[in-house]
Amino acid sequence: MRLAFQDFQFDCQELTLSKDGRKISLKEKPAQILALLVTQPEKIHSKSEILEVVWPGRTVTEQVVFQNIGHLRALFGDDAIKTFSKKGYQWQLPLSAVSEQNAAPQMSEQSGSSEAKPTNEQVDVTHEADQQADSVIANKSSNLPWPILAPILIAAAAVAGYLALA
Known part of the structure; x- marks a missing residue:
């Protein structure tokens, strides 16, 4: 299933993202989170649900969810994903289904073949999004209650160190 929002198109099965017909590199975990959010936009997805879907059978902290949501917000804007305190995250942008007939010509025109090759522009977009995500996280962290x-x-670092030694 392909969905469109803003100037983007996202293939939920292939986990591929494009903007204005050009493929945008998106890492696997943020793409999986995006797929979960856009396929059920009416639902508020808890951190634990996201962890179960995206990192099944693995023990990771809720911080990875926060970081990946930050990455997606940097790419799509802060209004794309709403945080519900102590409940989870919900997709906010309007979505529309894209038929495969409309999606295929855009990709083949852009790539010239059935296999899209990354361009410098794609790499720059990804690098820019990573920088924006880091900036968003840095800006949000300056407002955090550090004494708490x-x-x-x-304590988390101590536990991580203990687990690394075990």
């Missing part, structure tokens, strides 16, 4: 978070982070 510092002991939690220290």
